Amino acid sequence: DTAVSQTPKYLVTQMGNDKSIKCEQNLGHDTMYWYKQDSKKFLKIMFSYNNKELIINETVPNRFSPKSPDKAHLNLHINSLELGDSAVYFCASSQDIQLAGEQYFGPGTRLTVT
Amino acid sequence: AQKITQTQPGMFVQEKEAVTLDCTYDTSDPSYGLFWYKQPSSGEMIFLIYQGSYDQQNATEGRYSLNFQKARKSANLVISASQLGDSAMYFCAMTLNRDDKIIFGKGTRLHILP
Numbered sequence: 001d002t003a004v005s006q007t008p009k010y011l012v013t014q015m016g017n018d019k020s021i022k023c024e025q026n027l028g029h030d031t032m033y034w035y036k037q038d039s040k041k042f043l044k045i046m047f048s049y050n051n052k053e054l055i056i057n058e059t060v061p062n063r064f065s066p067k068s069p070d071k072a073h074l075n076l077h078i079n080s081l082e083l084g085d086s087a088v089y090f091c092a093s094s095q096d097i098q099l100a101g102e103q104y105f106g107p108g109t110r111l112t113v114t
Numbered sequence: 115a116q117k118i119t120q121t122q123p124g125m126f127v128q129e130k131e132a133v134t135l136d137c138t139y140d141t142s143d144p145s146y147g148l149f150w151y152k153q154p155s156s157g158e159m160i161f162l163i164y165q166g167s168y169d170q171q172n173a174t175e176g177r178y179s180l181n182f183q184k185a186r187k188s189a190n191l192v193i194s195a196s197q198l199g200d201s202a203m204y205f206c207a208m209t210l211n212r213d214d215k216i217i218f219g220k221g222t223r224l225h226i227l228p
Contacts, residue, residue, distance in 0.1 A: 035159065037216070043151065043159035102123055102220035
């Protein structure tokens, strides 16, 4: 069974469009995260949700909005896509809050904005 | 299937001692890369060190070195002369050169004691 899944795996879209990436975890974890990985493999945390409440937002443009319908899902919605949004986005989950425990990563979604 | 295993969820080490964080990987691909990231409580992922599968020598970056044992499929991170600021989560990760996919371990929580 896949612990953390993301859809789609690949997303190619044009500038100005609005798109969403979905994330689901079946581990019963309370906390979920979104990370952005740039071309040099550096990762930056974007959001963290604990029991459907946002607890971290690291200077991410407000075009990015996380949506958590329940604690097993944390979707990432992006408005007015820009070229610089092209990256791989990783979802992760953990049992603990405040990034204290093991994190389970999804396979990533490669977003390409043309 | 590719997999990264970090068997130490948490470690406590006295300041100034050396510490080894374990990482084993599984892949049948001959061409891959291994990474270590540090994640402090702020949540950002800080790149520490990289080892390519064809590199003959172990990678070193300051106090960090990667003990690469290809036959055993292990890529342990060694931190010499540990400091209080080394307290963080540490993630081992692997990329496959054929598809640029990155796979993460679950992380090891390192606590440096004064």
